[in-house]
Amino acid sequence: MVYWLLLHVTSHSPAKAVSFLSGTVVAYLLNKYWTFEKHRHSYAEMAKFLALYLTTLAANVGVNQLAIFLLPPPFNVPIAFLAATGTSTVLNFIGQKWWVFR
Numbered sequence: 001m002v003y004w005l006l007l008h009v010t011s012h013s014p015a016k017a018v019s020f021l022s023g024t025v026v027a028y029l030l031n032k033y034w035t036f037e038k039h040r041h042s043y044a045e046m047a048k049f050l051a052l053y054l055t056t057l058a059a060n061v062g063v064n065q066l067a068i069f070l071l072p073p074p075f076n077v078p079i080a081f082l083a084a085t086g087t088s089t090v091l092n093f094i095g096q097k098w099w100v101f102r
Helices: 002-006 012-035 043-070 076-100
Strands: none
Touching: 002 012, 012 043, 012 076, 043 076
8 A cells, every 4th residue: 555655756666665665664664573473672683574575575576677667558567566566575484484483
């Protein structure tokens, strides 16, 4: 939703980046305490989580840009959004399960 709102005031890549980062805080809290049930405070987990999210942010924005470039309008924006979100979701889950919160 943040992405779609920001598209009215900025271009695709900044909107995608800001919306992705705004979800990072919520994702960290939900994944740490609910999905992976890790309740101890850990700066190492935070650092790993941040590194993972910065990496998947680059993948997310890159896939979004590539799909917008390669696909014909008017469906390129929603398809690019889904492809970018799907890619970063899979990469994030794998990284969190096997690296950050193992």
